[in-house]
Structure formats: C-alpha cells, structure tokens
Amino acid sequence: MKAVVVYESLWGNTAAIARAIAEGIGPGVRALTTSEASGAAVADADLIVAGAPVFGFSLASDKMLQGIAANPGNPPAPPDVSHPSLRSWLDALPHGSGRSAAFETRLSWSPGGATPAIVRALERAGFSPVAKPARFIVKGKFGPLRDGELERARQWGAELAKAME
Numbered sequence: 257m258k259a260v261v262v263y264e265s266l267w268g269n270t271a272a273i274a275r276a277i278a279e280g281i282g283p284g285v286r287a288l289t290t291s292e293a294s295g296a297a298v299a300d301a302d303l304i305v306a307g308a309p310v311f312g313f314s315l316a317s318d319k320m321l322q323g324i325a326a327n328p329g330n331p332p333a334p335p336d337v338s339h340p341s342l343r344s345w346l347d348a349l350p351h352g353s354g355r356s357a358a359f360e361t362r363l364s365w366s367p368g369g370a371t372p373a374i375v376r377a378l379e380r381a382g383f384s385p386v387a388k389p390a391r392f393i394v395k396g397k398f399g400p401l402r403d404g405e406l407e408r409a410r411q412w413g414a415e416l417a418k419a420m421e
C-alpha cells in the first residue's frame with residue numbers, strides 16, 4: 257500500500273501531527289508539505305491523508321494565508337508561508353482512484369472546521385474516505401498541541417492502515 261500524508265502548517269503544529277500520523281501508518285510513509293507532494297509523489301497513492309489548521313473557521317485559501325502572514329498578531333515565531341495552501345494543492349490534485357482521510361488542528365471551542373472542505377475536494381478527485389475526519393487540539397491560537405495529541409495521531413494513523421487492509 258502506498259500512503260502519503262500531505263499537510264499545511266504555518267507554526268508547526270499540523271506538521272508534527274502529520275509526522276505522527278505517517279509514523280502510525282507504518283514504515284516508509286512520509287509526511288509531505290504541499291510543495292513536496294508533487295503530482296508524481298501522489299499519482300499512484302492508495303491512500304492520501306490530508307490535513308490543515310482551521311483558520312477563520314475554515315480551510316484557508318492562499319490569499320488568506322498571505323493575510324495571516326502579513327498580520328499574524330503576536331506569534332511565538334514567524335509563520336512558514338513558503339508553500340501553497342492545502343486548498344490550492346487540493347484544487348490541482350490529479351484525478352485518482354485511491355482512498356483518503358482528512359484531519360485538522362484547531363482550538364477546542366471553535367465553530368467550523370477545515371475537514372469538510374478537504375473531504376469534498378478529495379472525493380471530487382476520486383479519493384473516497386476510508387475513515388471519519390480527525391481533529392487534533394491546540395491549547396492556544398498558535399499552539400502548542402494539547403498533551404497526548406501526538407500519541408492520538410500515531411494511533412489514528414495505525415487505524416487508517418488497518419482500515420486499508
């Protein structure tokens with residue numbers, strides 16, 4: 257089974273969750289930025305796991321990420337906006353026939369979410385869901401992750417691998 261985990265991450269929380277999910281799925285599975293996840297890297301994937309932070313109650317566009325980067329508030333570190341948004345990566349995803357799973361990082365109390373848009377785009381590209389979307393919680397606007405979330409992500413990755421058997 258070829259699985260790839262693709263993520264958007266400005267402050268590293270989603271990147272850390274993506275790496276833990278990849279680890280949970282199994283050896284040789286990589287977590288890739290939207291720049292690294294080229295057409296060739298995902299073309300013949302049996303499983304695409306895609307995740308992003310919730311920004312503004314939703315999945316951000318490129319324009320919104322640039323807006324956040326220009327006016328981020330008071331972050332502990334500068335945001336990494338060197339990669340396309342997951343939304344634009346999904347828009348350009350070539351049609352495939354594998355399965356998919358979506359995840360997001362977010363505050364516990366927020367309405368909305370990023371995964372509905374991720375699921376819709378993956379389905380449109382031919383990748384039907386193998387599991388319900390997962391939510392991983394941060395403690396503040398810029399993180400860090402709540403205790404235990406990395407372990408939960410590894411566990412979710414292992415469940416995805418099992419569901420693909």
Ligand SMILES: Cc1cc2nc3c(=O)[nH]c(=O)nc-3n(C[C@H](O)[C@H](O)[C@H](O)COP(=O)(O)O)c2cc1C
Pocket residue numbers: 264265266267268269270271309310311312313314324328361362363364366367368394396397398399
């Ligand atoms: C400008 C801004 C807007 C945000 N909007 C939301 C939101 O609407 N809902 C939510 O749950 N979290 C929101 N968050 C929190 C982020 O989703 C959270 O910190 C996420 O883990 C960041 O992921 P990253 O470190 O991978 O960039 C927001 C954070 C920032 C900086």
